[in-house]
Amino acid sequence: MKNIRMIVSYDGTSYNGFQTQPSGNTIQDVLESAIRALSNEDIRIIGSGRTDAGVHARGQVINFQTNSRIPAERWTYAINARMPEDIVVIHSDEVPPEFHSRHSAKRKTYQYTIDTNQYPDVFHRRYRVHHYAPLHVPAMREALNALVGEHDYTSFASPQSTQPSHVRTIYEARLADGDGRLDIFVTGNGFLYNMVRIIAGTAIWVGEGKMKAQDIPSILVQKDRTKAGPTAPPQGLTLLQVEYPE
Amino acid sequence: MKNIRMIVSYDGTSYNGFQTQPSGNTIQDVLESAIRALSNEDIRIIGSGRTDAGVHARGQVINFQTNSRIPAERWTYAINARMPEDIVVIHSDEVPPEFHSRHSAKRKTYQYTIDTNQYPDVFHRRYRVHHYAPLHVPAMREALNALVGEHDYTSFASPQSTQPSHVRTIYEARLADGDGRLDIFVTGNGFLYNMVRIIAGTAIWVGEGKMKAQDIPSILVQKDRTKAGPTAPPQGLTLLQVEYPE
Known part of the structure; x- marks a missing residue:
């Protein structure tokens, strides 16, 4: 029995999120269907975590146990021949039996991208949220800094x-301030449901002056979702990287 | 009567090219339909040139004559409210009566983008052509240099x-050599049908060693389409900018 790990990149626009669910059409469904066809086994994959409908990934990590004789590195090539154009496996290798893409994960990094052009950039409309209005970047940075550390993030989680x-x-x-875009990068040991989208929505409110960066510590302490900003739309969010112990 | 100019950006993936044609579903159709609805006039727009099905634009230029009282700068806002998400007007202004977006154009710049990652980048799959294989960049640059100047480009035009x-x-x-991508930028006083795509296809062949950069002068002289490389796929091509006299 081999434990195979894959790094998967996907454009989540057309899917109901990563994880299998009754309504179907998930990234997990597509991957499992291809892996089962290649291995002739009833395989279930484990993902490092869910991504919501419309959320993307550059470095989602999955693993599965298989008796297939397909060499670990060969899986990438084999599976990509069966993938739709919006899902690509970029790496595969064999990992120790105890490796579990969710439990073994030590750090995850998400990116949330805001298109700040006056009119939306059509080439990135599926991956950025358009927000044309002056955003006060130093205040947004201050708000993001106030979220760093070990905290109870109830105020920044879906109820x-x-x-x-x-x-x-x-x-x-x-926060990276680029050419017509703002990118929020958040790295943590784990994230709650909607947490990065609520962080992004709160940072945008602070940037608009609807909320103050200095209020973040008090919002954390109150453990009340209604105190933080809105949940920013899914399409701006990308799971960038999942890190594991060496 | 005012002569209104607009700069238009579009993702051409879902359209049958810029110019109106019997099968419909063109960028021109979408723009004219919105302009007619706003002006209540039977307006025809003039584009700086065609783009093929699947080809994109960041800076296509159009103009049209109108008696509408909508202020020139206000057109951008008005028309974007009626645009699908893959077409955005990024600028509008009033120009002298003699301005003609095609006849007045002095220079056009196109970009052709090749994704050189081992596995395609899903986030740019609609705007880049995937080509994983070593491409000899200096040879490609030499080939592109050999095309600069005033020439009869029959060998680089569709028959x-x-x-x-x-x-x-x-x-x-x-040629710009970036992170997992190669960008070909071509600026000229005008381009023949498929010319930039044939230049890109030829540069790729030179990069693969299927053709030599030193052969370009002789290919030009022969005025024979069959001597140049293949027509590269449309999705890698973007009309970047159209320039006019001051």
């Missing part, structure tokens, strides 16, 4: 979250 | 071209 604990650690939350 | 003369001037043809 639908079923996690027993809402304590997580954000190692870094930074 | 379907109906232009009376195939003499054009290329001012610049350069």
Whole structure:
């Protein structure tokens, strides 16, 4: 039995998110169907975590157990021949039996991208949220900095979250100010349901002056979702990287 | 009567090219339909030139004559409210009556983008052509340089071209070597049918070693389409900019 790991990149626009669900049409469904066809086994894959409908990934990590004789590195080539054009496996390797793409993950990095051009850039409309209006970047940076550390992020999680604990650690939350775009990069040891989208929505509110960066510590302490900003739209979000111990 | 000019950006993936044609579904159709609805006039727009099905634009230029009282600068806002998400007007202004977006154009610049990653970048798949294989960049640059100047480009035009003369001037043809991508930028006083795509296809052949950069002068002299490389796929091509006299 081999434990195969894959790094998967996808444009989530047309899918109901990563994880299998009753309404179908998920990234997991597409991957499992191809892996089953190649291995002739009833394989279930494990993803590093869900991504919502419309959310993208550059470096989603999955793993699965197989008796297939396909060499680990060969899986990439084999599976890509069966992928639609919006899902690409960019790497595959064999990992120790105990590797679990979700439980073993140590750090995840997400990117949230805002198109700040006066009129939307049509070439990135599926991957950026258009927001034309002056955004106060230093205030947004200050708000993001205030979120770094170990905190209970209940105020920044969907009330639908079923996690027993809402304590997580954000190692870094930074804003890159580019040509017609703002990119928020958030790295943490784990994220709650909608957490990065709520962080992005809150940063945008701070940038618009609807909320103050200095209020973030108090918002965290209140553990009340209604105190933070709105949940920013899914299409601006990309799971960039999942890191594991060496 | 005002002469209104607009700069238009579009993702050409879903259209049968810029120019109105019997099968419909063109960029021109969409623009004219919105302009007619706003002006209540039977307006025809003039584009700086055609773009093929699947070809994109960042800076297509159009103009039209109207008696509408909509202020020139206000057109951008008005028309974007009626545009699908893959067409955006990024600028509008009033120009002198004699301005003609095709006849007045002095220089056009096209970009052709090749995705050189081992596996295609899903986020740019609609705007780049995937080509994973070592491409010899210095040879490609030499080939592009050999195309600069005033030449008869019959060897680099579709045999379907109906232009009376195939003499054009290329001012610049350069290759930018980026992170997982190659960009060919070609600036000229005008381009023949499929010309930039044939230049791109030829540059790729030179990069693959299927053709030599030193052969370009002889290919030009022969005025024979079969001597140049293939016509590269449309989705890699973007009309970047059209320039006019001050």
